[in-house]
Amino acid sequence: MSIFEYNGSALVSMVGKNCFAIASDRRLGVQLQTIATDFQRISKIHDRVFLGLSGLATDAQTLYQRLVFRHKLYQVREERDMKPVTFANLVSALLYEKRFGPYFCQPVIAGLGDEDKPFICTMDSIGAKELAKDFVVAGTASESLYGACESMFKEDMEPEELFETVSQALLSSVDRDCLSGWGGHVYVVTPTEVKERILKGRMD
Amino acid sequence: MKLDTTGMESAAPVWGSHNELVDEFSAAPSFELPNTTDFDGFQKEAIQMVKPAKGTTTLAFIFKEGVMVAADSRASMGGYISSQSVKKIIEINPYMLGTMAGGAADCQFWHRNLGTKCRLHELANKRRISVTGASKLFANILYSYRGIGLSVGTMIAGWDETGPGLYYVDNEGGRLKGMRFSVGSGSPYAYGVLDNGYRYDMSVEEAAELARRAIYHATFRDGASGGVASVYYVGPNGWKKLSGDDVGELHYRYYPVMPSTVEQEMVEVTGA
Numbered sequence: 001m002s003i004f005e006y007n008g009s010a011l012v013s014m015v016g017k018n019c020f021a022i023a024s025d026r027r028l029g030v031q032l033q034t035i036a037t038d039f040q041r042i043s044k045i046h047d048r049v050f051l052g053l054s055g056l057a058t059d060a061q062t063l064y065q066r067l068v069f070r071h072k073l074y075q076v077r078e079e080r081d082m083k084p085v086t087f088a089n090l091v092s093a094l095l096y097e098k099r100f101g102p103y104f105c106q107p108v109i110a111g112l113g114d115e116d117k118p119f120i121c122t123m124d125s126i127g128a129k130e131l132a133k134d135f136v137v138a139g140t141a142s143e144s145l146y147g148a149c150e151s152m153f154k155e156d157m158e159p160e161e162l163f164e165t166v167s168q169a170l171l172s173s174v175d176r177d178c179l180s181g182w183g184g185h186v187y188v189v190t191p192t193e194v195k196e197r198i199l200k201g202r203m204d
Numbered sequence: 205m206k207l208d209t210t211g212m213e214s215a216a217p218v219w220g221s222h223n224e225l226v227d228e229f230s231a232a233p234s235f236e237l238p239n240t241t242d243f244d245g246f247q248k249e250a251i252q253m254v255k256p257a258k259g260t261t262t263l264a265f266i267f268k269e270g271v272m273v274a275a276d277s278r279a280s281m282g283g284y285i286s287s288q289s290v291k292k293i294i295e296i297n298p299y300m301l302g303t304m305a306g307g308a309a310d311c312q313f314w315h316r317n318l319g320t321k322c323r324l325h326e327l328a329n330k331r332r333i334s335v336t337g338a339s340k341l342f343a344n345i346l347y348s349y350r351g352i353g354l355s356v357g358t359m360i361a362g363w364d365e366t367g368p369g370l371y372y373v374d375n376e377g378g379r380l381k382g383m384r385f386s387v388g389s390g391s392p393y394a395y396g397v398l399d400n401g402y403r404y405d406m407s408v409e410e411a412a413e414l415a416r417r418a419i420y421h422a423t424f425r426d427g428a429s430g431g432v433a434s435v436y437y438v439g440p441n442g443w444k445k446l447s448g449d450d451v452g453e454l455h456y457r458y459y460p461v462m463p464s465t466v467e468q469e470m471v472e473v474t475g476a
Contacts, residue, residue: 005283008427032259032389032427140283176285178259178278178427200461202452204278204423204430 001031003104004125008179009041009054009139012149012170013110013120015132016162019190020118022050022110023170025141025201026183028057037182037203045071046081047194049111050187051091054139055125056104063103067091084111084119088129095127102126106138116191141180144173163188163197171201259428261390262292262303263398263418264359264370266383268405270439271361271368273301274415276390276423276451277431279308288431297322299442300338300362305387306355306375314356318342335362335369339379347377357387363438390422390429397421408437412446420458423451 010025028039042052043064051067053060070090074082082090088109095103102125110120122136123129130136134153137145148169157165167186174181184199262275275292278285292304294315302318304311321341325333333341339360346356356375363369372380372387384402386394397418406414412435419433433454435446 001282008283029427034425034427175288177283178280178285178430179283200456202430203455204276204451 004055004106005140005179006031007055007057008177009057010141010145010170010174010177010180011041011052011054011106011108011138012135012145012166012173013052013108013122013137014135014149014153014157014162014166014169015118015120016157016159018116018118019159019162019188020110020112020120021159021162021166021186021188022052022108022120023166023184023186023199024052024054025139025170025174025180026185026198027180029179032178034182040185042185042187043068044194045087046075048189049082049084049087049109050189051087052108052110052138054106054108059103059105063094063105063107066094070094084109084113087111088119088121088123092123092127092129095123095125099126108136108138110189112189112191139180141173141177144176145169148173159188159190159195163195167197167199171199175202258306258355258357258388259426260292260305260388261386261394261419261422261426261429262305262359262388263384263386263391263394263415264303264361265385265398265402265411265415266368266370267403267411269408269411270363270437271301271370272411272415273303273359273361273436273438273443274419275303275434276419276429277434278423278429280428285430290431291434293434293436295443296338296360296362299332299364299438300335300360301436301438301443303359303361303387305357310354310356310375311358314342314345314354315358317345318360332364334364334366335360335371336364336381338362339369339371339373343373343377343379346373346375350375350377359385359387361438363440363442368438386418386422388422388429390419390426393422393425394418408439408446412437416447416449416454417458420451420454424455 008027008029013022022042024041026037026039028036045051091107108122113119120136121129121131122138135149152165152169170184181201182203183201186197188195259280264273277290279287279290294302296302296319302315322333322338354375358373360371372385401414415435416433423429432448433451434448437444437446
């Protein structure tokens with residue numbers, strides 16, 4: 001198995017009507033052995049930008065700490081939060097800095113930009129951005145996730161329907177992957193509130 | 205100029221026809237050498253090429269009332285789950301079971317082959333074959349295919365005239381008699397639960413619950429095990445399937461979700 005499959009992960013983010021959802025699985029493993037079932041893969045950068053990191057867990061943690069540091073500096077200098085597009089550019093630049101010795105992570109960035117327009121994007125491990133209007137996926141279960149999202153996604157879903165869709169797509173995909181699953185963690189973000197929910201999934 | 209004829213000799217011996225039976229005894233003992241450049245390493249290479257990772261959990265143990273056999277039902281190809289409903293407990297005949305770990309095709313074929321041989325033994329000797337005999341037959345077949353790359357890690361469990369019998373047989377040709385075995389990538393986790401809870405004098409229900417719990421814990425920790433935990437019992441009248449529980453449901457039965465105490469509750473504010 002490759003280094004990207006060492007810990008196992010599944011991430012998905014979808015766009016709805018003036019809202020977005022970002023979801024991950026909760027497993028941390030060492031190849032086939034499951035170590036933890038409450039691992040946090042999604043972190044809040046600020047109220048309107050969320051970052052999910054799939055791939056090698058140690059690189060994900062280090063990269064997250066570096067990004068929080070850079071964002072805090074930005075907040076001090078600019079006296080405001082970063083826009084999601086700017087944050088995505090920062091992540092991309094940080095990843096490319098390590099072009100010949102990369103972080104083994106695939107980030108998923110989701111946020112609300114100007115006029116509360118939802119923004120999602122994903123990147124490969126050296127910073128190639130992929131912007132999408134509907135959904136982005138990452139992790140060991142990504143192929144199953146692509147299939148599930150493609151069939152379940154609809155435009156302009158309200159937050160409750162978006163939550164149901166993201167949850168079903170995530171759970172059905174990780175049930176076909178040995179290395180991810182063991183529950184789910186979903187954030188649904190609208191301009192006024194953030195709803196965090198834990199999903200009951202198959203624990204095998 | 206003398207022609208160099210090395211390499212051009214024909215492989216088949218020229219003189220007369222043979223009687224196979226006589227030849228084996230009269231000729232000097234010799235081994236056939238493999239036709240390869242890397243004599244020491246080719247076996248390992250062959251195995252690695254075909255090696256599926258024995259991603260599974262199976263277990264079997266003997267107790268006072270007979271033999272308990274249990275297995276999960278997941279088939280995985282690397283990280284992908286190809287099926288959650290594979291039958292890993294194979295019914296060789298009405299009083300003998302085999303478990304499957306390793307290559308699915310290898311296990312299915314050779315177990316059926318073993319069933320055939322057991323039936324032939326019955327017809328030739330007018331009595332059922334013992335578990336000892338059946339496992340020996342199996343081990344000898346696997347030994348003769350050693351190094352080719354079969355992947356079989358099986359347990360033969362049954363009840364014969366001497367009582368309950370349990371043997372572990374694998375593709376290396378190893379054969380072990382024992383009271384408790386677990387095979388597969390999830391076996392360390394299953395052993396932990398099995399060894400802790402095992403007593404010789406358990407009732408059938410207690411033994412079934414122990415087997416089910418052991419498989420459940422293995423499916424929880426091991427990524428390559430999951431699906432349905434099947435439990436079979438082999439007694440004096442043959443085998444019987446006791447249960448087939450989905451491990452997803454078993455988890456919430458063993459560890460139900462407690463509603464957590466609410467720390468802060470948000471309510472809608474009516475009016476201003």
